[in-house]
Amino acid sequence: MTEEEDLKRIFFLECEELLGSAESSVESLRNEASPEAINALFRSVHSVKGGAGAFGMDRLAKFAHAFESFMDLLRKGKAELDQAALDLLFDGVDVLHMLVDESQHGKPAPAARVDAALASLRQRAGLEEEPEEAEPFEPEIPAEAAPSNAIAAPLRQYQIRFAPGPRLLAAGVDPLLILRTIKQLGTASVEAEVSKIPALAELDPSVCHISWTIALDSSAPKRDLDEIAEMIDDLATFEIDAGPEPDMAHEVSPAAAPEPKALALPSPAAPSAPAAKKTEPAAPAAKEPAADPAKARTQATPTVRVDVPKLERLGNMVGELIITQAFLARQAAGLDTDQYRSLFRALDEMSQHIRDIADAATSIRAQPLKVVFQRFGALVRDLEKATSKRIRLEVQGESVEIDKTVVERLSEPLTHLIRNSIDHGIESTEKRLAAGKDPVGRLRLSAEQRGSHVVIELSDDGGGINRERVLQKAIERGLVAPDAQLSDEETDHLIFLPGFSTAEAVTSISGRGVGMDAVRATIAEMGGQVTLTSHPGRGSTFSLHLPLSLAILDAMVTLVARHNYLIPISAIVESLRPMPASIVRMDKQNPMLSWRGSMLRIVNLAKEFSIPGAVEDPTQAILVVVRPAGGDLFALQVDDLIGQEPVVVKSLEKNYRKVVGLSGATILGDGRPALILDLPSLGSAQLGRRKIEAPVGAD
Amino acid sequence: MATVLTEFGILWGILTRRVLLGVRVGDPTPIGRFELPSTADLATMRDIKAALAERLEAGQSIHLDASQVEEPSTALIQLIESAAISYGARDLQVGLVSPSDALCQAYEDLGLFGALMTRTAAVAEP
Incomplete structure (x- = not known):
């Protein structure tokens, strides 16, 4: 790669961030015409223009120049930020995206759309019809252009x-x-x-x-x-x-x-x-410059761009370190602790250091959800136009960080959920008015970290799930028996079954061949789970529970016959050898555990995975009470617990194929492969009623 | 009770110039063994030093049983390291046997964890 190509690559990466920031600014302007948002948008467009001019990307530079000129009038108070101007800003950012894409990938931006937007901007900015030359490249970004999320470490x-x-x-x-x-x-x-x-x-x-x-x-x-x-x-x-x-x-x-x-x-x-x-x-000399807030922003923590493959390699090497550390720990387990006290101490230290390295590597890979959330403002606007509904999108928790891989894969399922909520959930203005609701539908997208998981929720204040229709469709499609007695929750979750669709006709909005089952599958592939709560007339909430990191997992190693199965530590509530009185047999096949006043379903791994030679009697086995993220309590029956171990999660799908009930595989400290249980699918009621496919032998 | 006995042992050692609990004077084996006391103040240190010098003169490597050290000090660790220098100069070794957590922590806090590993490795070697 030549130096110029490298610089261009960096410029396009920056464009991605700048345009993301521009979208946020315009979205913010929709709610309030704040000078900060106008200035932020001006700076973003200005930076794009500077880079485009330097690399000879004329169309992009000319458009950005017109955009910047209009922004300049707005920030000087010489132009009014009315609805037409706001629409023009939204459109301008969209066109900038297209022109960047054109310059980067050679995909031509639609000329009519670009020309129309350019003409509008020129007109509003009072520019001459003849295109002006873009201003020379200005390498120095204004002080205010420093990333707002870059915060100086207080150390x-x-x-x-x-x-x-x-x-x-x-x-x-x-x-x-x-x-x-x-x-x-x-x-x-x-x-x-x-x-x-x-x-x-x-x-x-x-x-x-x-x-x-x-x-x-x-x-x-x-x-x-x-x-x-x-x-x-x-x-x-x-x-x-x-x-x-x-x-x-x-x-x-x-x-x-x-x-x-x-x-x-x-x-x-x-x-x-x-x-x-x-x-x-x-001290006085040192403190003086900090008084200037603009300068203070330029003193933020420096950042460095790193190629993703390098991060992947770092992650893999950390994974290897964890495996080696687990191997050493196992080897040392047989030594006399008194005689080798310092060795054990060193092993403990090494373990802690490796954990710190792993945490650091995880944090390097983490990205704020803003990266994906900021795209949805434009999506909601488009859907407002397409459906003639009025929607107000509220976003919270954009700064919550999660693994880059998760962020990248979240866009599609969230897009589908938003489309679905607007298409099927939020009612038309007329219906809302008739129901005594605010004519503007409310869509709330939020994220928060809960322990080792991030929970993303999408709520709407629409009509909620039409259970009668859902059940009827499910019966028509043979997904449930006509005489099935389902709870409200079970009925709601029918929409996640493969092939289910309540759309009377395939619409251009949500009926794109990607069903809710695909949403659930995508989230499950990332080790997460989707849950749904719905209230008739009041709306629905989809909750996505996702692990912070896909790579490293603290797991309990269990034994079933001679196979090792791993349970995520974060999901374990308790492990016990039950007394006979704690086992309640509703029928011969499905014993239940009476636990702290609740009846918990027992999932016998040996039975689910058809493993011969395992302990059959639950009173002779170990029951591990687990609660998957966002799910209900149930008990896993295993022969024995071996111990806790940090493991590196390897994709089973990439290396073998998708197996229901398993979320991945790993190599244990003793070199043996082990399978990681997918608790949400094991715990789901539907799964409990059917046999899991043939197991993959751990050895 | 064990602490009382240990303290009594140290006191007896100080009085008799044979503070070294566990020292077997006249031990015919090539490696001497020596139990470090739970606490080592400066007065005790001089006696430990004398005993270490005595072993050095005898041309024996020494294993220091550090399992009972409860209140280590910089002076004690410096003494061990000084002994290691002198023993090393004569191709002998100072090894630490079962160092207590307190001693390990002190070595680490003093930035001498590498030295601790060397001393304990000396014991582990055949």
């Missing part, structure tokens, strides 16, 4: 040099306590200098010959360290080299920059406090 870096003097130990001060006090202030990396420790014959045990360099990341103020320095003022050298203030991360004036480290130990007579003061940055 400050300190470099501390601690060298005990000859009287420190005799004075009753143990350096160990000093170091522990420092560690309590943040994350410390301690490096000991031991070269001055004399041989045994020369050692005076009352004199400490070790010195330390400590790198400390802490949100604590420097005075906390100064207090330590004062405490041992005459007894040790304690030099503090404080990094820039947290809000000054990237613009430190030369006067404020730390002086070169003075590592030479002063004589015991020289107090350490002055040395500490000497290395302190000039």
